[in-house]
Amino acid sequence: MEEHFYGKKAIERAARMFTLKPELMQAYLDFDGKVFSEGKLSTKTKELAAVACAHITQCPYCIEGHTQRAKKAGATDEEIAEAIFVAVAMRAGGSMAHSCIAMGTLE
Template structure:
């Protein structure tokens, strides 16, 4: 199912739902614009989210964007490990719900 060529079909959404898609693209552009957080930091956050949501499109796109922003292998690795720790922490803390009396 995963094929980066599928992203070329986003234009169908742009054509068939132009107003919501314009709003989406504007939101996306604003979210990733340089601000209080650097472009690199934002891309590392995006990668952490992408790894935990297991979206191969996002992983590929944001890895490239992070690298373009100067990310090193060490930074990419740490972002993935932090994301994994948060995901694991959620599972562990939610496990406490099993022990309600």
């Protein structure tokens, strides 16, 4: 992972969660594993959705990890780019939808 995200120190700090609450971390990992396992949606589709969501939540670790997992699940570079543009549209759409607040203030 690139150092410019949050750095190795941040990853080490986050890893403390395993030490402090191992049962909750294991429950999270089990849940995550079930969510991303093959189901009605393919693993590839789920990973493409995760790539888009990671861009919306702006989590650099998730962006990197789910992009790698999407590639491993068979996603093409073009499919990954398209998923990212879905996220771009959703973020822009949220801003547009909230424009009603500013427009209402101007009334």
